[in-house]
Amino acid sequence: MTEWWRGGVIYQVYPRSFQDSNGDGVGDLRGILGRLEHVASIGADAVWLSPIFPSPMDDMGYDVSNYTDIDPLFGSLEDFDALIDKAHALGLKVIIDQVLSHTSDKHPWFIESKSSRDNPRADWYVWADPNEDGTPPNNWPSVFGGPAWEWNGARRQYYLHNFLISQPDLNFHNPEVQDAMLAAMRFWLDRGVDGFRFDTVNYYFHDSRLRNNPPAPREKETPLEVDPYGMQLHKFSKNRPENIGFLKRVRALLNQYPGTTTVGEVGEAHRAIEIMAEYTAGDDLLHMCYSFEMLGPSFSAEHFRSRVKKFFKGAPDGWPCWSFSNHDVNRHMSRWESHAVNPDTMGRLAIALLSSLKGSICIYQGEELGLPEAELEYSELTDPPGLRFWPENKGRDGCRTPMPWTDAQYGGFSDVKPWLPVKGPHLKRNVEALEADPGSLLHYYRAIIRYRRDHQALVDGDISFYKISEPILAHARIGEDGVILCVFNLSATPHAVSIKGLPEGLEPAAISRGAVREENALALEGNGFAFIECGAGFDPDTLSLTLAKG
Structure with missing residues (x-):
């Protein structure tokens, strides 16, 4: 296959x-x-x-x-x-x-690239001239802290490293x-x-023009990030x-x-x-x-x-x-x-x-x-x-x-x-x-x-979600071999789910946990869930699920 x-x-x-x-x-x-x-x-x-x-x-x-x-x-x-x-x-x-x-800075490609501006792999990594005051060419940060640029004395240029200084970025424009x-x-x-x-x-x-990244949207009350990498929209350094x-x-x-x-x-x-x-x-x-x-x-x-x-x-x-x-x-x-x-x-x-x-x-x-x-x-x-x-x-x-x-x-x-x-x-x-x-x-x-x-509907069948209040997640998986209703209680507290349109006699599959069908409702223990096999030809749109009060 x-x-x-x-x-x-x-x-x-x-x-x-x-x-x-x-x-x-x-x-x-x-x-x-x-x-x-x-x-x-x-x-x-x-x-x-x-x-x-x-x-x-x-x-x-x-x-x-x-x-x-x-x-x-x-x-x-x-x-x-x-x-x-x-x-x-x-x-x-x-x-x-x-x-x-990126590679290691010990990779032979980088060792050659950093040796001069005119070697065969000079353009295999992302190199840039400094600003007039010697600072890096833009505001891009490293995921692991600090700027994403490191100075190289041999080339008199900065190289880009989105991660560690020892992880120089390759130039995919080449x-x-x-x-x-x-x-x-x-x-x-x-x-x-x-x-x-x-x-x-x-x-x-990366953006070949090396434009500055804009700031990420942030509410004034939101605390600053532990790592400032998250304070930018990385529009130009990736994506x-x-x-x-x-x-x-x-x-x-x-x-x-x-x-x-x-x-x-x-x-x-x-x-x-x-x-x-x-x-x-x-x-x-x-x-x-x-x-x-x-x-x-x-x-x-x-x-x-x-x-x-x-x-x-x-x-x-x-x-x-x-x-x-x-x-x-x-x-x-x-x-x-x-x-x-x-x-x-x-x-x-x-x-x-x-x-x-x-x-x-x-x-x-x-x-x-x-x-x-x-x-x-x-x-x-x-x-x-x-x-x-x-x-x-x-x-x-x-x-x-x-x-x-x-x-x-x-x-x-x-x-x-x-x-x-x-x-x-x-x-x-x-x-x-x-x-x-x-x-x-x-x-x-x-x-x-x-x-x-064993159920094709769960492997590659379609999915259809139901509107239902928290903390319940419910959806149907729909395949040629049938429809499976999946209901999950995402909390530690028991909840009951009212279900209209579910045929009589359908009980949660044995693989379910903490789930019991009670007439037109499904009782779920804390972290309980149910897989209910509705059979081929069943129309999942006929079901209506609501969180029972109480």
């Missing part, structure tokens, strides 16, 4: 923290290979590997120094080939991260840069990968229209390898859903996009409903990839704990809700265990934003700690002290313990993903 990704389930592995196979305290490819059965058992269609390329690791691999090799920390190309072979034998596709917007990136992708496609996750896909192009042309070149390449796919990360606070739609519309751009719209603190029916509706309004033929956690944000079990009866009820509610949305879904390692955000001390941090903005911003290390496989000292991740600590709350929710409990969240993940796969 060439469109396996449409409605597919992607499991994200953070290689440093999945499994250490050689006793150095850092996860590696051989470790992942030995744990692929776990990924397959959950029901995933694909495994996404965060960066594994050679890197100084200033940003944990998102500072690439060689696009066509494996960092010795993780293993070798032969290890990667073995991982590909085993994943395919288990029925898993393999997606790898591509960090194209066709040679585009060609080099496509060649790197072809290298991995020829090696058997099934697709790419594109880091910061909306950052590739440029020229990106569309390059994405078409990417899709043309992928079309030469049937069955492969792409998913782009849209890093944007103000127009994320619109950009997701723009980048996936039609059949000549990206296959999928995701943003941080569902990776933040917002947890309301209106938020989830509006994000999905807005995407498909902008791109009726586009395709999103939704997720609630990843390696860049606090784990959703902690972000949304104020809405939870307890961790297990929230864990079930979250994966059931995610599985009910139209689009593909991504699961981040450890969420199937109900892992909360790890609380770390400053001395334990490695992440640049945390080190710079502590304690208001504690960085991303808390969601990147090692996977707990057992209750051993280091969670069965390693025999030695790992690169980040394994905390007590994580050890209690280890894989071995949850495997032994038939009623655990881990087993529920498998059940809900199997239920989703």
Whole structure:
């Protein structure tokens, strides 16, 4: 099936923290290979590997120094080939991260580029002259703090770095840069990968005139940002229209390898859903996009409903990839704990809700265990934003700690002290313990993903939302195999939903939790939800749902 990704389930592995196979305290490819059965058992269609390329690791691999090799920390190309072979034998596709917007400052391309203004790669990065007073050419900030420009004495120019100073931005206005990136992708496609996750896909192009970004709209009473990056509309430093042309070149390449796919990360606070739609519309751009719209603190029916509706309004033929956690944000079990009866009820509610949305879904390692955000001390941090903005911003290390496989000292991740600590709350929710409990969240993940796969309406069917008061989210998934009514109580308080037009005898499916049908009403416990199978030919528009008073 060439469109396996449409409605597919992607499991994200953070290689440093999945499994250490050689006793150095850092996860590696051989470790992942030995744990692929776990990924397959959950029901995933694909495994996404965060960066594994050679890197100084200033940003944990998102500072690439060689696009066509494996960092010795993780293993070798032969290890990667073995991982590909085993994943395919288990029925898993393999997606790898591509960090194209910038390289490490240790990359040979940048070393050559910075040496003079007239070398063969002089224009491969974004260079600019200073203002007359020696200041940077414009007001663009770095995501990780400070200006996005760094002075180079050899060239007497500034170079652009949207992230760390050691992550100079490539100049995608130069066709040679585009060609080099496509060649790197072809290298991995020829090696058997099934697709790419594109880091910061909306950052590739900058405004060639280097115009200043305008301020972001802000109410006077709104507190200033911890990181001033959020105080601008990044109109000129990213989100440029020229990106569309390059994405078409990417899709043309992928079309030469049937069955492969792409998913782009849209890093944007103000127009994320619109950009997701723009980048996936039609059949000549990206296959999928995701943003941080569902990776933040917002947890309301209106938020989830509006994000999905807005995407498909902008791109009726586009395709999103939704997720609630990843390696860049606090784990959703902690972000949304104020809405939870307890961790297990929230864990079930979250994966059931995610599985009910139209689009593909991504699961981040450890969420199937109900892992909360790890609380770390400053001395334990490695992440640049945390080190710079502590304690208001504690960085991303808390969601990147090692996977707990057992209750051993280091969670069965390693025999030695790992690169980040394994905390007590994580050890209690280890894989071995949850495997032994038939009623655990881990087993529920498998059940809900199997239920989703068994119902075409949930995989790639249409979606229709109902108007109903908070905290209830209700929608129908409509497919050739039938209609499924999905109703979620997003609060810790019990609620009843009145339903008119639902045929007699239809009860919540066994996969539901805390839901009982009472004549023309549905009683939902705190964090309760129901999937009600209405059968083929049922008209979901005949239903009327209202929040019962009392």
